[in-house]
Amino acid sequence: MPLTELKSRAHTELRAISSGQLTRMESAGVVMRFIKQEEATIRQLHDEGAGGLEIAEARALLLDIILDVMFTAAIGRHEGSAPTVTLVAQGGYGRRHLNPSSDLDLLFLLPRASNKVTETLATIIQEILYILWDAGFKVGHASRSIAECIGEARKDQQNKTALMDARYIAGDKELFADFEQRFDKECVQKGQEAFFDLRREDLRRRHSKYSHTVFLQEPHVKESCGGLRDYQNILWVARVKLGFKTNEQLAEAKIITGSTCRQLNKGYDFLHRVRNELHYETGRGTDILTLRLQGVVATNFNYPQKTILRRCEAFMRDYYRHTRAIFRHSTSLMEYFEIENEDRSSHGLLGKIPFVHKKGKIEKFDGFFSRNDRIFLQNKDVISDEPNRLMRLFQHCQIRSLELSPQARKYIHRASKKIDRAFRYSVDNRETFRAILERKGEVGRILRLMHRTKVLDNYMPEFGAMDCLVQHEFFHRYTADEHTLRCVDQLDSLVGQPEDTNPGRKLYRRLLHEIQDPYAVYLAILLHDSGRAENVREHIDGSTMLADRVCRRLQIRGGRRALIMFLVDHHLTFWRFATSRNLEDPSVIEEFAGLMKNKRNLDALLLFTWADSNGTNDEAWSPWKETLMLQLYHSTRLWLKKGKEHFHTVMDENKAELLEICRKKLPKSFHEQMLKHFEQMPAAYFRFRDARNIAIHIRSIQKFLSRDALSDGGFECDLSWIDRDNRSLTELVVTAWNRPLFCEKMCCALANANINIIAADVYTRMDGVVCDLFQICTPEMGPVTSERTRQKVINTFRTLNEDPDPLKDYQAAKYLKPRTNLLHDDKTEGGIPFPTRVYVNNEISPTCTAIEIQALDRIGLLHDLFLAIGELGLATVHARICTEKGAAMDTLYVTWPDGSKIEDEKKQREIEDKLAKLVG
Structure with a gap:
């Protein structure tokens, strides 16, 4: 936007303001029209591809001209009595960088203290500010003398920073020149440290x-x-x-x-x-x-x-x-x-960073030297004379705990561009790289140095292809390369800490300590997401292919190659089984154990999954998900160690042991109900459930039956709340006689109280008593401890069930008010759509049909799903609920009322279509 053209238009459009003929409101109107006209021109330039600074500077120029006109007009209205004052831009506006919705930061520079401002000057300042406010600008402003500006700058370094960008707009130029001189002398040259x-x-x-x-x-x-x-x-x-x-x-x-x-x-x-x-x-x-x-x-x-x-x-x-x-x-x-x-004493401020420093202890080695914990090159040809020194340099940084000096980074960058096939296939470089990855706890820092200087990217192009690669999954917080390096950091964090530091990591520390081939684990982490750069539908396939290529190039064979390929190929398997499958089903454990094959693979994959999850985002490894992972891990270890028959024997022995423990925990008045509970609950209920919880369930059932005997046929139930602070959730036990819409109404009552459902297990005893188990939390992912909230759930649930006919006039909408989804709210159109899907799967359970759902999470979603499944004539047996950053990834296990799977393909399509419409 040429300055002369804009000034010419401003002179024409703002002439009335300059002449002082208009009132403040009239001036504001003229300014607003002129700004709207010029802003439209600037916006058009932006839409046509103008640079960011060009637009920001054009807007600053526009405001400069407007403020100059307004200031001149305001001063002109007080001709003869106008005080000395200078209008100064600060901050981003002072840098001439004014983005479309940025604030204006103005300073009215005064010749004397601000408490001595005359009425005339106050009027001038108000006239300018009111017009800007009326025109819709957000204005930050101050009125200060030079001495006050310097005092504020000395007192507050933030004020000093803002004043460093001060720029003259209008008014007394000599006053501003005096300010610049004094500010530079008293604030810039002093107080530097x-x-x-x-x-x-x-x-x-x-x-x-x-x-x-x-x-x-x-x-x-x-x-x-x-x-x-x-x-x-x-x-x-x-x-x-x-x-x-x-x-x-x-x-x-x-x-x-x-x-x-x-x-x-x-x-x-x-x-x-x-x-x-x-x-x-x-x-x-x-x-x-x-x-x-x-x-x-x-x-x-x-x-x-x-x-x-x-x-x-x-x-x-x-x-x-x-x-x-x-x-x-x-x-x-x-x-x-x-x-x-x-180094100020021996080198000029503007000198190049030297090759040799005179101060501090210097250690020389392999063409390099270290000083003040940084590594330097002894001369600029050190790497070019012997290219393999490039890989050894990073090994020196690892062994000697050194950082790269700016001088070293400069020459490493140059050398990295010359990495070729010979360098990648070099036996010496291969052995050095292996040695770097074998030092548990010290790998991540070195890989980051190698990535920063492009050495890692060029030595291992499979990793380099992930550079700055966006991951289109809502639970990933970082790019593919950064996520990979954070996974390495997670492994490193397990080393060198006392056992009593973060006890929750004790198992993972032990697993890393016992791993005999850290090279394989670290290399597998480097490669596990490399397939994302291949743009294939399932990135695991691409990652496995690339891992095979790297193993061939690095001459990795035998058991080491097998472990690398296993970890890359199965790096999501642990997470998928734990968060979507019914872990109380022995067939699930059998299938998972078949994939693991041995304890070495199982241990390595749990450790890998822990690092991968914690490297994804801060919430990915929640206490609830860890419980699922460890349940799957311990069950599979037992299966691998003792075999299928012994696994079932242990399960039966556990049930008998649970009965004896409950007998000791419960008074004799509960023993009759306890025996009935153990006889009539399905076998899956007793797997991986501790005696304390079972005792709570038995107490809840007995309380319900006692109330029911006195109810004269009205609806009765019992709700027991168990807080799990260590897992950031509450377990809710709901007992009553089984009836239609039971689960749906419980979900409705929870949604009405703004409670999130993490998991749900639905059990019905042979005598018709329901014992439904919900794991729930607040929207802030904490346990539900409020008595008021709990009572609201109970009252709503009773109200929903008070009619003797459970199917009569059920109006969930009365309680399920529309709520914003839990994903970050953004009202813009045309962005990346959230990928929703519904998939009916008969392969992952021998007894149930699994419905896999991915949708935007919201309070009440599980209720709507249960209700829709009921309307389809199906029964929900189990629900595995998993949420990540507002995305729901749920698996619902359903059957026909007679307990059989849904085999009819037409019915499967009907399920998918109905639920797909429900989740949007």
Whole structure:
């Protein structure tokens, strides 16, 4: 947008304001019309592909001209008595970067203390602010003298940062020049260490908040690692340390390379373009790039891929690469300034990072040397003279606990581009890489160094293809490469801690300690998601194929190869069985044991699953899911150790043992009911259930029967609540006589109280007594402890069942008010759709038909599913409920009323169609 054209239009459109002929309200109207007209032009430029900074600077220029006109008009109204004042832009506006919904940060610079502001000056300031407010701008403002500005900057480093971007707009130029001179002398040149500590702490705080990675599924464009704030930190620190205001000055001083300068500027422009689009699309100051908005932005940016998922993948890969560059360069510069601080006495501020340092203990080895816990090259040709040193360098970092110096990173980057087939097939490099992966607890840090310098990506292209790769699964929080490295970090975290540290990890520590081939486990983790880059429907197939290729290249054979292939091929098997299958069914244990084959595979896969889940997101390995995993693990160990017949014998022995323990726990007045309970409950009920819980169930049944005997035929029930704080849930035992819609009405009562159902087991004794077991939690994933909430459930359940005819006039809608789904709410259109599905499966259970469902989770979903299944004439026997970040992945086990499976294909299609409509 040419400056002369805009100024010409402004002169024409705003002439009436400049002449002082209009009232404040009239001026606001003129300003609003002019802004609307010019904003439309700027928006069109954005839609046509203009750069992010071009749009942000055009908007800043527009506001500069408007404020200049308004300021001049306000001063003109007080001709002869107008005080001295300067209008100054601060913050992002001061940098001439004004995104569509950003705030205006203004400073009215005064020649004297703010408490001596004259009435005339106060009127001028109010006139300007009122017009901006009336025009719809959010304005942050302050009125201060130069001395007050300097005082605030000294008192608060954040104020100092804002004033560093101060820029003249209108008013007294000499006053602003005086401010600049004094601010530079008293605030920029003094107090440097305090300012540097503030900026370093800002980086640490933000990077910690955003998991120290740019590869978040829904990043914050401004605050996340590699976001706008990281870029701005570079210039703030460079200004204070060196007096530089641009990256170009840093490049001229040889502190950064020309390539780094271009990467930083290109990334900063890209982020502004993304932020502009977010603000335009949502109409507000949105800075979080949500999953749905990613699809919108990718489409509006005209990425050419045919499907929205592929467009989103291409866009986010660009986003991650730009933010990664900013993240790495900004942290490297902060590191540089710390090194420069150490070496100031012997090297000029603007000198290149030296090859040899004069201070600190130096240890030389293999063409390298270490100093202050960093590794350096003795000369620039060390790696090119002997290429295999490149792999050994990382082994030295591991053994000596060293980090890469900026100088080393520079030459490693260059060397990584020359990694070829000979380097990959080299026996020496293969053995060094194996040695790196065999040091339990010290692998993740080294792999990250190798990934950062592209050595890992080029040495193992199967991993490199995952670089910045978006994972289109709602429970994944990170990109494929970052997720993989976080899985490695999880394994490392098990090493070197005392046994009493985090006792919940004791089993996994033992499993890692007992693994005799850590190389195989770490390598399998590196490869387990590599198939995601192959764009195949089931990424496991692609990962298995690539793992086979790597094993051939690295000459891995025998048992080691078998373990790697097993872990890659089955890395989701443990999770799928535990969260979707009926673990009380012996046939499920038999099938899983057949897949495991031996204890070595079982132990390794549990450890692998633990690392994979914890590397996915913070909620993936919940106490409830761990309970399922361990139940499957211990059952399978027993099966593998003793065999099928002994497994059933142990189950029978366990039931007899449970009876004896219950006999001791319960008073004699409960013994008759206890014997009946053990005789009439189905065998599956007693598997993996402890005596304490069974005793609670028996008490609940006896209380119900006692009430029922006194009820004169009315509905009676008993609800017992068992809090499981260690598993973040509550177990609810519901007992009553079996009747139609029993489960549905219980789910309705729970949904009415805003309670989430995690799992449900439906048991009916031979005498017709129902003993339904629900595992429930609050929307915040905690146990249901509120007595008021519990009473609400009981009252609603009784009301729903008070009519003697359970099928008469059941109106669930009265209690199930529409609720927002539990996935992150985003009202934008055109984003990535949530993948819902319903699949009828007769293969995973010998006695029941399984209905696998993936849908947006919501309170009341299970009720609606149970009700729909009942309307189809089917009975729900068991429900395995699994939720991840607001996505429900449920498996319902159903039969015909006579207990048989649904074999008719036409009926199966009817089930799928009805439930698919229900889940959207």
